[in-house]
Structures are given as structure tokens and as C-alpha cells.
Amino acid sequence: MARRSDHTREELRRLVLDASRKIVEKEGFRGLRARQIARDIGYTIGTLYNIFEDLDDLVMHMNGETLDALYDTCSDLELTGDPIADLDRLAHNYLEFTQSHAKLWNAVFEHKLPEDRPVPDWFSEKVSMLLAVIERAIAPLFAKEDPEALHQHARILWMSLFGMTSLESTGRLLEGETSMILARTLIRTYVDGLKLSAQNT
Amino acid sequence: MARRSDHTREELRRLVLDASRKIVEKEGFRGLRARQIARDIGYTIGTLYNIFEDLDDLVMHMNGETLDALYDTCSDLELTGDPIADLDRLAHNYLEFTQSHAKLWNAVFEHKLPEDRPVPDWFSEKVSMLLAVIERAIAPLFAKEDPEALHQHARILWMSLFGMTSLESTGRLLEGETSMILARTLIRTYVDGLKLSAQNT
């Protein structure tokens, strides 16, 4: 068989990614099976491997689209210029997304490429986009001459929030407060600290 | 066969965990195979299942011992009473451990129990021990009447550091500064923020 022409290569790609997303949303990342994806889209297993290199590749693209979706919910809010307020709203959007798409978000940090396989540039690029959102929010706290510090602190905030959702959604290692409250406290305290060190310089 | 009496049940348990650790240290968590463990200790696969419920159970115990080891390197340094200095040294020990045992530490957050399987209490207990270390370090910043805040901020610091090592060791999502530097900046900034809010109360 070939060129069933039911779908173009691009449509097929969409079908696969949509099906994968639905499976993960329902069963979790661990429940994702090549045969299940194929069954769901009405093709056979071999077809998956015409479109994606392997499951790792497929998951990277699925996770890439998750990052895209997260970016969309974060980028459409306009900044007020008050870092704490803006970060709060940002964190609010971020956590609302990671919680309402908990299993999908889980896949982002549950999946890991084999060590010998580098993260694709297009994926790192998506992460940079999210970092840039944070940078814009805390930019008012930094002098224009110090883009390095801006960069560094944005990373720290990103990593901290990441650790928060990672630990929360896996359910392991921590219980108690919601990450929403913890994130607010983190932001408030950290930005306070930033203001202080800004005074000292 | 039975009771080869080469090893007691307890010795066997040690053999298995040691072998597992060595495999993970060399091949990474993904490289851990039941058959390999059995081969390495000179027993067959079935024996593993006499000692541990399944691989999940085995890994939980291996990770538990990793937390123990981390606790040991963190708990033996005596506090000066200066939160920033103490946290710095704590983070130093923490990161030195997670970096020199990168693959072992990776296993701690790469492994995830199935959703329907609760984290054992003895494991959560080990995490609490580590949290308590952080709490002791920042305790001077809090009034005795507010153990709640102490608890919360310790958690936030823990989660932030966790996110840092998680992102660093997986190699994904971030590149650039070493986590050692980032951790120092995080601690300095965060504790500055804590001092500020302490003044306000």
C-alpha cells in the first residue's frame, strides 16, 4: 500500500501528535504505547516510523507542543511593569496550565533522551522563549548594563518553579501546601531579595 | 534449591542494592535491568523477587539509600548560625554530592512509582530529614512562634535546589552557568528577601 492519500504527511503528523497527547492526558506518560497510537489513528505501527524517527523523537515533538501551549498562555498577558505583580500573574498562568494539564506537563520532565542523544536546538529554543517571558517581567529590577544578571535570575526563577511543579505533580517528596501558594511566597521573597541587592549596587 | 546458605536474606539484600547502585552509577538509571542485577550477584532472576516486591520496590530502596547518603554529607557539618553561610555550605555539600553521584541522583527523580502506588512512609521520612537540615540552617531568621513559615521556606529552598539539579543533570532545558553558582545566587537572594520580610513583621 502507499499513498492512501487519506492524509498528507503533514496531516498524519498532526494525527499522531494529537493521538499521543490524548493518550498521555488520559493514561499518563507511562501509558503511551506505539501500538496504541497507531490503532487510534487507524494506521499501523510501521507508519509511525515513517513520520518520526522513534518514540523518543515523537515525545520530543509532543513535549515541544506542550511548551508552545504553555508559552501561549504566558505570553498573551501584558506586563504592568511591577515585577511582583507580573511574576505573580505569570506564575498563576504557569501553574494553572501545569495543573490543568498535569499529565501532559509530567511528560515534559519524565521523558529523557538517552545520554548520547543531544537535545534538539528547536527544543532548547522553545525553552528560551519561556525564559524570555520571565526576563521581561523582572527586567525593571535590573540596570540595562547588566543583562547577565537578568538572565541568571530568570533562570533561577524558572528552575525553582520547575522544581515545584515537578515535585508536586509527581506527588513524591513533598506534601502540604499547594504549589500556587508556595510559588507566590517564592516570588515575593525572591523579588524582595532582588530589590535589596539592587539598592546595594 | 533453597537455602544455599551462601548468604542470609539480609546479605542478599545488600548484594542486590550494591549491584544495582553500581549498574546505575555506570549505565544510568535507564540501564538498570533485572537480569543484569541477578547475573552480577551470581543468583537468578527469581531470587530478586524473593527479596523485593518488584523493580519499583527495589529502586525505591536504592533511592532511599541515596537520600541517606546525601543526608550524611549534609548533617555532619555544624552550623555557625549565619543562615547564608550555613546554607552556602549546605548547598555546596548537596551539589557536590549530586554531581559526583550524578547518575545515582538522577535515579531519584527519574524513577516514578505508578500513580496508584503511594510513596512509602519510610521514604517520605527520609525526605523530611533533609528538609529538617535546611530548616535548622534558616531557623535564626524566624521567630519561634512561626514554625509554619520556617517550614514553608525550607520547602521552597529544597524544591528550588531540586529543580536546579534536576535540570542540570538531565542536561535538558538549560545550559550555561554551573548549578553551584546559581545555587549561591539563589540562596543569597532568597535569604536577603527573608531578612527583609523579617524586618517588616
Next chain:
DNA sequence: ATTGAAAATGAACATTGTTCAATATATTTT
């Protein structure tokens, strides 16, 4: 109609974790 190219197939393979009836050994009882 015929041909050529490419998409789709699915049987086959190597590995995986896990089970459990069979077996071998140590201990207890006779």
C-alpha cells in the same frame, strides 16, 4: 496501459519485567 516511486503494512525479532511449578537444599523429626 505500463511503469516507477513511495507510502503503508505487519510479521518477526530482541528485550523487557514478572510469574510460578519444579527442584534442591537445610533443618527438624523420627
Next chain:
DNA sequence: AAAATATATTGAACAATGTTCATTTTCAAT
């Protein structure tokens, strides 16, 4: 000492996994 009992150990067998690729089918061009 021998027989009986209990149990530790075994490893073949199973179901499920991701992946490959020769084969087959279809479409588009000739």
C-alpha cells in the same frame, strides 16, 4: 541415620514492549 518437612532458588514460560524491513499496495507520471 534416615525420613520428612519447609523453604530458598531456579529458570522456562509469558505477555508486552519498541523497532526493523522485505513485501505489498497505491498513486502519479509516462
